[in-house]
Structures are given as structure tokens and as C-alpha cells.
Amino acid sequence: MAEIRLTEHPILQFKRGRKISFTFNGKKLDGHEGETVAAALHAAGVTTYRRSPQLHRPRGFFCAIGKCSSCLMTVDGVPNVRICITPLREGMKVCSPKGKGQLPEDDPATIWTWPGQYVDKILETEVAIIGAGPAGLSAAVETTRMGAETVVFDENDGIGGQLIKQTHMFFGSKEQHAKVRGIDIVPLLLEQIDDSRAQIMLEATAIGLYADKTLGVVRRQELFGLRAQKIIMASGASENMLAFEHCDLPGVYGAGAVQTLMNVYGLIPGRRVLMVGAGNIGLIVSYQLLQAGVEVVEVIEAAPYIGGYHVHAAKIRRAGVPIHTCHTITKASGQEKVEGAVVAQVDSHWQPIPNTQRELAVDVICLAVGLSPTAELLFQAGCQSCYIPELGGHVAVHDENLETTVKGIYVAGDASGIEEASTAMLEGRLAGLCAAESLGKKAISERKEEILSQLKELRTGPFGEKARKGKEMMRQEACRYGL
Ligand code: FES
Structure with a gap:
């Protein structure tokens, strides 16, 4: 079974920077220079960062490229920092915000100098x-x-x-x-x-x-x-999101986020992945997961056909990964993070067909369901x-x-x-x-x-x-x- 930090890869070489320390909610952790805060937290096994302000749902990252608001944290006293694009620095204090995030009361200067002097x-x-x-x-x-x-x-x-x-x-x-x-x-x-x-x-x-x-x-x-x-x-x-039950759980990641973790920081996103979407991105990222030693349990696609190049589809099929068209995800299971997924067949109106649900044991649900400009x-x-x-x-x-x-x-x-x-x-x-x-x-x-x-x-x-x-x-x- 692959370690979270990849040491070998058929194409990439990961040269990690020097080890540096930071704290997450007061707990000392180590990361490497050159990593983002989110990458270092992921490597340290932290996937849930905070709770949502209204319903107190667990939140981790989703896009990992600074384009959603899933990873907002308080860093060195500054609230609402996107830690997926914030480089890790020695001694950083990373904290889960309370509610919507507060400006420090005892240091009004910070209020006037954020977001920048x-x-x-x-x-x-x-x-x-x-x-x-x-x-x-x-x-x-x-x-x-x-x-x-x-x-x-x-x-x-x-x-x-x-x-x-x-x-x-x-x-x-x-x-x-x-x-x-x-x-x-x-x-x-x-x-x-x-x-x-x-x-x-x-x-x-x-x-x-x-x-x-x-x-x-x-x-x-x-x-x-x-x-x-x-x-x-x-x-x-x-990255586009897809609406299904518990789609906000940590472990539901955009395909770009999975690629960032694996190919930029040399970290595997999880052990067993369900890929949602059989366009080029879904197929290519599935193959890259296999190259990193991660099990791709299956690829599902709601359309009745594979949208990506067939050469990509053939490669992952040859590796034993099934591709199911006319299938969708209806639920992610787990309390604090993804522990499984429920998939079902869909009819010609893209509606789940009763009694076709199947449960899959996965810890990552990777969404490759399109992009928005x-x-x-x-x-x-x-x-x-x-x-x-x-x-x-x-x-x-x-x-x-x-x-x-x-x-x-x-x-x-x-x-x-x-x-x-x-x-x-x-x-x-x-x-x-x-x-x-x-x-x-x-x-x-x-x-x-x-x-x-x-x-x-x-x-x-x-x-x-x-x-x-x-x-x-x-x-x-x-x-x-x-x-
Ligand atoms: S902005 Fe950081 S996960 Fe999307």
C-alpha cells in the first residue's frame, strides 16, 4: 500500500524542501518548504479543517487551486486565508475559524492592513x-x-x-x-x-x-x-461541483485537486477512489492515480457514452478498472470524511433507477464533471x-x-x-x-x-x-x- 508521501513515481521525481514546523490548532506539525499549508496538512493526515458556520458540517479542501471557499482558515491571526494556495512558512499558526472568522479584537491594526497594506x-x-x-x-x-x-x-x-x-x-x-x-x-x-x-x-x-x-x-x-x-x-x-447527499464531506475532491496533490506535491489523495466522470480529465486522472499506486475502484459516467478519448479509456480498462456509463453517485457516506459512496444507474432523464444502488467502500470521491470559466x-x-x-x-x-x-x-x-x-x-x-x-x-x-x-x-x-x-x-x- 502506498504511503501518503510518494517516494517513487514512473514519471515524476519529488524533491522536497527542508522540513519546517507549523501549528494546527495549537498542535505542532511538520511539513516541507515548497508545500502549501493544505498539502502539508494532508500529508500530516488532517483532512477536516473546520466546521461550516451555519450547520457545523466538516470542511476540508475541494479545488486546491484557490477557486472555491472550502479551505478558508485563520493563518497567523488573519482570517479567511485560502490555505490551498498559501505557501507553508516556518512557525505559521494555522487555526480553524469560529463561525465566519473574526478579526483579532486586540490588534485593530490588522483590521486595517488586511487584505494588504x-x-x-x-x-x-x-x-x-x-x-x-x-x-x-x-x-x-x-x-x-x-x-x-x-x-x-x-x-x-x-x-x-x-x-x-x-x-x-x-x-x-x-x-x-x-x-x-x-x-x-x-x-x-x-x-x-x-x-x-x-x-x-x-x-x-x-x-x-x-x-x-x-x-x-x-x-x-x-x-x-x-x-x-x-x-x-x-x-x-x-471545477464544477455535483449535488448529491453529503457532497460537502472532506474527501470529495475536484479532479484538479487530486492532480495537484499527486503530481505537484507527491501526495496520494487517499487509498480507494471513485472517479465520477469519464471525460478526458476523469480518464487521465484515473490513470495518474494508478501510476501513483492508488486503487481506482471504478469510473462512473452519467451519459450513455464515454466522453474522453478511447485511447485513455482503453488504458485504464486494461488495468482492470471498470467504466460504468449511465451511472451516477447518489450519496457519500461518513461522518467527518468520506468512508463510502452509493452509486446507481440512471434512466434516459438522468434520474436514478430504483433498486440499482450499490455501495462502494472508498475514501475519496473524485469529481471530474466539467469546469466553468x-x-x-x-x-x-x-x-x-x-x-x-x-x-x-x-x-x-x-x-x-x-x-x-x-x-x-x-x-x-x-x-x-x-x-x-x-x-x-x-x-x-x-x-x-x-x-x-x-x-x-x-x-x-x-x-x-x-x-x-x-x-x-x-x-x-x-x-x-x-x-x-x-x-x-x-x-x-x-x-x-x-x-
Ligand atoms: S479555494 Fe482552497 S480548496 Fe478551493
Whole structure:
């Protein structure tokens, strides 16, 4: 049986930083430098962090990428800190909040300096890129190549977004990094960014975006403004939840969270996993779990067919994992954390069929049931939105150059509509090219044509159908707004 901390892996090597100590509700624990607080707690066997304010239900993490509110804790006296993206530091005091979390009464200064000490400065740049994932880094490749001063920022303490946990090899053509693992694409992108024109700010969260293209940014207890001539929003996506009985128990994790634990921090999420969703993410993460020595009890899928590539499905079937279509989860069991799951067959209206329930002994329920674009800041800036299910829900209306209804604000990657990482990188490049071109930088039209034709190619065929349809609907919306 695998230990929680992986020491061997067929693809990855985990180099852990020095051991450091911290406390959780007064109890001394150890973690490693380079881990987040949530990763260190998980490694120490702590999966329940606090109780919900109203119903006192147990709470742990869910997304592990800073996109939900499941992991809010009090850290060194500061309430409501997302510990899944907070780097662990020596001597940290991590406490479960009481109720909704209180500011310290005896230290009013903290009230006025949280979330950050306001610094009376507004930085200026030609292009600001929000998000250092595949789309954001690709955008920076183009903006800096065309000579635009660029600031890229990301709320994590490392670059690469979701690429840093993708151990599978990419499909497509050479230009789309075919046969290269996601984890190996990050240095390739970084190499292409002209660092004389780029500044990458990590642990920097954009908390406000205004129509004059000023951003409010919090970085390590400092709050400041950033005014850009062009903004590219490449903020990615958040994991979808699924409603079932006790779906809020610790141990119900998003697929991205499971990948983060395993592939970034080298920690197994649990011993026996039920995977919900047989799209590409569900299938790939199932295989990665098997590679980490974790038992995948079964994969269930509510649709009557497997949504992901059959090559991925074949790999996990060969490893003995059954895939049941027309199945859903109806309940998670356990008091403080997941101890089991109940699954059932569904009818053609997606309703559970009576007397088909089965109980499974699992300690993790992994949800791979889709993503939603993270585009709230765009709406705050006044960008018009529309609802396109094929693109994952509410998205900012944008034209073929990925410019939104607010001139000079662009959107790329999953934030513009959910697709694969390959399309996110191409969209990032397109947005970067168009943003720099509109600044008067010399554009290379062949490159734009080449990107557009690669995007078209990726959206061709049965697996590109959904995105193709979604982008077609987007074109109609854009016309309505005169774009
Ligand atoms: S924000 Fe930390 S688990 Fe989602």
C-alpha cells in the first residue's frame, strides 16, 4: 500500500524542501518548504479543517487551486486565508475559524492592513496578463516578442497553471507540443518569453478590474494598483461541483485537486477512489492515480457514452478498472470524511433507477464533471457576458481576436470558454498578438493566420464539435454587440 508521501513515481521525481514546523490548532506539525499549508496538512493526515458556520458540517479542501471557499482558515491571526494556495512558512499558526472568522479584537491594526497594506503606487505597463498558465504564458511569448512591456501575474507561487500537473503527453501537431508532457511545456514557454520586457509577479491576486484598465492587486500583504494599456485575462477555470447527499464531506475532491496533490506535491489523495466522470480529465486522472499506486475502484459516467478519448479509456480498462456509463453517485457516506459512496444507474432523464444502488467502500470521491470559466473580473470591468453551455457557462462576449466588448480587454484560454490546454495556448498567443498589434507594434500577419488555422484544425472532428459550436454561438453574440 502506498504511503501518503510518494517516494517513487514512473514519471515524476519529488524533491522536497527542508522540513519546517507549523501549528494546527495549537498542535505542532511538520511539513516541507515548497508545500502549501493544505498539502502539508494532508500529508500530516488532517483532512477536516473546520466546521461550516451555519450547520457545523466538516470542511476540508475541494479545488486546491484557490477557486472555491472550502479551505478558508485563520493563518497567523488573519482570517479567511485560502490555505490551498498559501505557501507553508516556518512557525505559521494555522487555526480553524469560529463561525465566519473574526478579526483579532486586540490588534485593530490588522483590521486595517488586511487584505494588504495599501501602497500608494500605481504601476504602469503596456500589457497586463492575469494568469501564468498555458494561455497567459503563451500570450506573454507573443507580446514580448513584439516588443510590448508586459507584466504577468498569478496568485500561485509558481508558474504554469494546470500544466504543472499534466504528466500525460499532448496530442496534435509539433507546433502544439505533440508527444510532450504538460509539465515539460512550461520551461519551453518560459524560454520563449523575452525576459527583458516581461515581469512575472507570483502570489499576486487581481482583486479588481476597472473599465479604465486599472487593476487592484494584492501581493504578499501589499495592495497596489496596476494600470495597463491592454489587459489579457487568462485566469483559467474552476471545477464544477455535483449535488448529491453529503457532497460537502472532506474527501470529495475536484479532479484538479487530486492532480495537484499527486503530481505537484507527491501526495496520494487517499487509498480507494471513485472517479465520477469519464471525460478526458476523469480518464487521465484515473490513470495518474494508478501510476501513483492508488486503487481506482471504478469510473462512473452519467451519459450513455464515454466522453474522453478511447485511447485513455482503453488504458485504464486494461488495468482492470471498470467504466460504468449511465451511472451516477447518489450519496457519500461518513461522518467527518468520506468512508463510502452509493452509486446507481440512471434512466434516459438522468434520474436514478430504483433498486440499482450499490455501495462502494472508498475514501475519496473524485469529481471530474466539467469546469466553468473564471471570468468574474471581466464582468466587473463592464464586459458583456452571455451564457453558452458548450463553452462551460457564462463567458465574456468576444470577437475573433478575443477582444471583449470593453476595448483593450482580451480573454484567452479556459476563461474564454472551456477547451483543451492546446487551444488555450493558441488562444493566448492570438490574444497576445492582437493586443500588441493594437499598441502599434509590428504585427506578423502570417503568424496570426497560422494560429487561426491551428485553432480551426483543433476544433475539427467529433472531439472539437462542442467547442466549434460554442465559438459559433459566440460569433453570433459578438455580432449582436457590433464586434
Ligand atoms: S479555494 Fe482552497 S480548496 Fe478551493
